[in-house]
Amino acid sequence: MSDAKQINPVVKQVLELGPTVLFFLIYLWIKDDTFVIGGIEYTGFIIAALVFVPILLVAMAILWRLTGQLSRMQIFTAVMVIFFGGLTAWFNDERFFKMKTSIVYGLFAALLGIGLLRGQSYLAYVMNEMMPMRQEGWMILTRRLCGAFAALAVANEIIWRTMSTDAWVKIETFGFPIALMAFLMWQFTSLQGYLITDDTDDAS
Known part of the structure; x- marks a missing residue:
């Protein structure tokens, strides 16, 4: 939209791509570990996927605060990440x-x-x-x-x-x-x- 605030392109790229890169780094860090939560064992991948959800939401909130807008594609992607992240945790799959x-x-x-x-x-x-x-x-x-x-x-x-x-x-x-x-x-x-x-x- 024309009334969107302009921000530093580097900051914008960090906020858009940073969550995915962080997911990758977290996965590499804990991929071989097993975590027990509430008596249920979760793999490192599933924990990394769950941590990715709040990281993405925080990045989007900062982006919205700085620019005053989010694209429909960004909102849709966030909804899908939350939904399938929830299914991943619920079914441990x-x-x-x-x-x-x-x-x-x-x-x-x-x-x-x-x-x-x-x-x-x-x-x-x-x-x-x-x-x-x-x-x-x-x-x-x-x-x-x-x-x-x-x-x-x-x-x-x-x-x-x-x-x-x-x-x-x-x-x-x-x-x-x-x-x-x-x-x-x-x-x-x-x-x-x-x-x-x-x-x-x-x-x-």
Whole structure:
């Protein structure tokens, strides 16, 4: 939104990415330990997942306090983390926390897909003020990003079901975000011709 407060980009990145990195570090620290709480044994992974929830909420609260807003994607992700973190603790089953990533990516793909079926780009509603682009460009980006989210959802399902927890944590922390960021940078570069600039307006 246009009335959002501007903060130091480094601080913003720390608040957005810091919780995930902290989860990774905490997991590495306690992954081989077992914790008994209320007579129930919990693995280091489950404890790290539970600790991740308040860390994420604190980071989001600070971000909201500094900027005056949170994106719908951030709020949705936080809700999913809380919900699946709760299921993980309640059932003492790490699979719930692992499948969270598949569901988040899958829902993003589904939402974008619904918009495409209606001939609309929901990305344009969210990002057009930040990056003005012609409708044709938004539709191309939406189709590609819909496919990318679907591919990430499938990839996560394959990884957590067939690989070790160590491998999943590393891919979840670094692999998926880097892959998504690289994909977006590639898309923004390839769609430069659709961006609306002052020169484009003058030419038209």
